[in-house]
Amino acid sequence: xxxxxxxxxxxxxxxxxxxxxxxxxxxxxxxxxxxxxxxxxxxxxxxxxxxxxxxxxxxxxxxxxxxxxxxxxxxxxxxxxxxxxxxxxxxxxxxxxxxxxxxxxxxxxxxxxxxxxxxxxxxxxxxxxxxxxxxxxxxxxxxxxxxxxxxxxxxxxxxxxxxxxxxxxxxxxxxxxxxxxxxxxxxxxxxxxxxxxxxxxxxxxxxxxxxxxxxxxxxxxxxxxxxxxxxxxxxxxxxxxxxxxxxxxxxxxxxxxxxxxxxxxxxxxxxxxxxxxxxxxxxxxxxxxxxxxxxxxxxxxxxxxxxxxxxxxxxxxxxxxxxxxxxxxxxxxxxxxxxxxxxxxxxxxxxxxxxxxxxxxxxxxxxxxxxxxxxxxxxxxxxxxxxxxxxxxxxxxxxxxxxxxxxxxxxxxxxxxxx
Amino acid sequence: xxxxxxxxxxxxxxxxxxxxxxxxxxxxxxxxxxxxxxxxxxxxxxxxxxxxxxxxxxxxxxxxxxxxxxxxxxxxxxxxxxxxxxxxxxxxxxxxxxxxxxxxxxxxxxxxxxxxxxxxxxxxxxxxxxxxxxxxxxxxxxxxxxxxxxxxxxxxxxxxxxxxxxxxxxxxxxxxxxxxxxxxxxxxxxxxxxxxxxxxxxxxxxxxxxxxxxxxxxxxxxxxxxxxxxxx
Ligand SMILES: Nc1ncnc2c1ncn2[C@@H]1O[C@H](COP(=O)(O)OP(=O)(O)OP(=O)(O)O)[C@@H](O)[C@H]1O
Ligand SMILES: [Mg+2]
Numbered sequence: 001x002x003x004x005x006x007x008x009x010x011x012x013x014x015x016x017x018x019x020x021x022x023x024x025x026x027x028x029x030x031x032x033x034x035x036x037x038x039x040x041x042x043x044x045x046x047x048x049x050x051x052x053x054x055x056x057x058x059x060x061x062x063x064x065x066x067x068x069x070x071x072x073x074x075x076x077x078x079x080x081x082x083x084x085x086x087x088x089x090x091x092x093x094x095x096x097x098x099x100x101x102x103x104x105x106x107x108x109x110x111x112x113x114x115x116x117x118x119x120x121x122x123x124x125x126x127x128x129x130x131x132x133x134x135x136x137x138x139x140x141x142x143x144x145x146x147x148x149x150x151x152x153x154x155x156x157x158x159x160x161x162x163x164x165x166x167x168x169x170x171x172x173x174x175x176x177x178x179x180x181x182x183x184x185x186x187x188x189x190x191x192x193x194x195x196x197x198x199x200x201x202x203x204x205x206x207x208x209x210x211x212x213x214x215x216x217x218x219x220x221x222x223x224x225x226x227x228x229x230x231x232x233x234x235x236x237x238x239x240x241x242x243x244x245x246x247x248x249x250x251x252x253x254x255x256x257x258x259x260x261x262x263x264x265x266x267x268x269x270x271x272x273x274x275x276x277x278x279x280x281x282x283x284x285x286x287x288x289x290x291x292x293x294x295x296x297x298x299x300x301x302x303x304x305x306x307x308x309x310x311x312x313x314x315x316x317x318x319x320x321x322x323x324x325x326x327x328x329x330x331x332x333x334x335x336x337x338x339x340x341x342x343x344x345x346x347x348x349x350x351x352x353x354x355x356x357x358x359x360x361x362x363x364x365x366x367x368x369x370x371x372x373x374x375x376x377x378x379x380x381x382x383x384x385x386x387x388x389x390x391x392x393x394x395x396x397x398x399x400x401x402x403x404x405x406x407x408x409x410x411x412x413x414x415x416x417x418x419x
Numbered sequence: 420x421x422x423x424x425x426x427x428x429x430x431x432x433x434x435x436x437x438x439x440x441x442x443x444x445x446x447x448x449x450x451x452x453x454x455x456x457x458x459x460x461x462x463x464x465x466x467x468x469x470x471x472x473x474x475x476x477x478x479x480x481x482x483x484x485x486x487x488x489x490x491x492x493x494x495x496x497x498x499x500x501x502x503x504x505x506x507x508x509x510x511x512x513x514x515x516x517x518x519x520x521x522x523x524x525x526x527x528x529x530x531x532x533x534x535x536x537x538x539x540x541x542x543x544x545x546x547x548x549x550x551x552x553x554x555x556x557x558x559x560x561x562x563x564x565x566x567x568x569x570x571x572x573x574x575x576x577x578x579x580x581x582x583x584x585x586x587x588x589x590x591x592x593x594x595x596x597x598x599x600x601x602x603x604x605x606x607x608x609x610x611x612x613x614x615x616x617x618x619x620x621x622x623x624x625x626x627x628x629x630x631x632x633x634x635x636x637x638x639x640x641x642x643x644x645x646x647x648x649x650x651x
Pocket of ligand 2: 466467468
């Protein structure tokens with residue numbers, strides 16, 4: 001068809017007004033560059049904050065809660081089955097948080113197709129002895145290798161080596177906040193008292209910084225064996241099994257399934273961090289809103305220049321129509337002008353956006369709470385670039401559509417008679 | 420009998436703004452192939468209005484218009500554009516050249532739009548037309564670098580590009596001085612005599628009209644006389 005001719009005419013009209021065209025294109029370039037930068041940066045931030053929680057939170061956590069037995073004896077009795085039984089002041093039965101038969105459970109879980117990996121854990125409530133005062137806190141007994149593999153444990157050990165927990169007997173990695181309070185350095189020995197009154201000396205082999213100050217003020221890490229010793233428990237004692245799944249979205253269902261299957265309590269990540277998604281969503285919405293707002297402004301720029309062009313080119317439009325161009329052809333010419341401003345503007349915008357994000361990616365950023373972050377976080381994703389391009393094409397098409405419609409309706413008789 | 424190129428049957432037109440005025444009243448005539456016709460009449464008698472209707476650009480009229488024996492009534496905008504592209508060439512008082520393009524490209528545009536020949540052939544033909552009008556040396560200049568007379572000749576070349584059935588002109592010499600007017604007339608005469616081109620030209624210029632083969636005279640929206648001139 002006469003696509004080539006229409007593009008040719010569009011090009012000539014564009015070049016004849018290249019200054020205004022350039023300004024309009026720069027508007028698009030600017031907005032697309034900002035759009036890409038914002039989205040990459042905001043998503044980078046989201047990833048970072050997600051990582052802060054998600055990396056370190058098990059998808060499913062199995063544990064044994066100390067709580068009243070729901071099957072009180074009277075309910076089990078046949079005689080009173082049909083009665084309403086009111087029981088007051090029910091007390092928790094048994095007081096062990098231990099997961100019974102945990103070796104068998106872990107073996108079964110390891111064979112479960114849906115499980116990526118798991119790591120056992122013991123939580124011990126302790127007092128750090130600091131001269132006359134004691135600081136309450138907790139020691140987490142962990143298996144260093146699996147904890148590192150699944151929950152990036154070593155990333156959060158800011159000084160010292162995570163593996164020393166295993167290699168050095170009776171060692172501990174103190175939370176940074178705890179260490180500050182105890183004035184403890186690596187190589188020092190700290191005294192720890194368990195809730196049962198046992199006292200133990202542990203050698204500090206590193207510091208731990210989770211990024212959440214409240215956590216670092218109370219938590220420390222030791223090996224499973226050391227923690228068992230600390231609590232005076234046998235080496236089968238485990239209080240938690242932390243599971244990472246292949247598919248995060250299965251967590252709620254699997255948590256229920258495992259709880260029933262292994263007769264333990266369970267918690268899934270969605271329930272544990274339900275408020276978390278909200279922050280990410282808000283940031284994403286902000287990025288899109290700002291990007292689209294900028295694009296709309298750029299769209300008005302294009303709308304203006306096209307209107308001006310059409311006003312100036314009335315004569316040309318009239319003669320084109322007189323010599324056989326249809327209204328549709330004229331409309332196509334002006335839409336082609338608009339789209340090419342949009343396309344080239346957006347293309348440059350994508351490039352500038354990319355350059356800007358790489359620059360931001362180099363800017364040093366060392367938040368005290370986030371030891372793994374060294375520069376501003378940027379998320380690179382081709383999706384943003386595709387969305388940016390599509391948005392700009394749509395906006396410029398709409399910006400061009402109405403002026404083009406107007407141009408196609410120009411009556412050559414009116415113009416020619418007016419001369 | 421030679422074939423009829425254009426036929427107007429009972430064409431009337433009224434403007435309704437601000438009050439209803441009938442500017443064309445029952446116009447009937449036909450033009451056969453090869454005729455060189457001029458339309459004269461007092462200012463405001465409806466010559467331009469008639470020409471815009473005959474050129475298919477104005478569709479708001481009563482009566483019938485046949486071009487190449489096809490009724491123009493009920494044709495869509497796109498189809499009418501096609502008719503103009505294929506069958507009608509225009510020369511107006513003002514040249515309406517596109518300043519963004521070279522002279523050659525200005526002539527070529529309508530040819531490229533029709534798409535009967537490929538771009539190379541259209542260019543070749545455009546050059547031929549410019550040669551007929553004696554301005555092939557200006558082909559690569561921008562349209563706005565030409566003199567008034569030259570521009571009008573480019574406009575004529577543009578009208579010729581698709582070998583139209585009929586060329587219509589609305590005071591094509593109206594903006595030109597005597598010398599240039601004569602030159603444009605000579606070109607029309609040559610097109611008529613040498614190429615057997617059909618021409619319908621509205622003019623105020625008595626000597627121009629006097630030299631054409633047939634003069635249609637209008638007054639108050641009617642044709643008052645339609646006679647073949649004796650001078651050849
Ligand atoms: N858009 C319009 N609305 C109302 N009346 C109009 C309109 N266009 C033209 N007329 C009237 O129609 C009549 C014919 O106009 P037209 O332009 O056809 O005259 P003309 O014969 O070409 O005159 P001239 O020789 O001065 O060019 C005039 O009286 C004019 O005032
Ligand atoms: Mg007139």
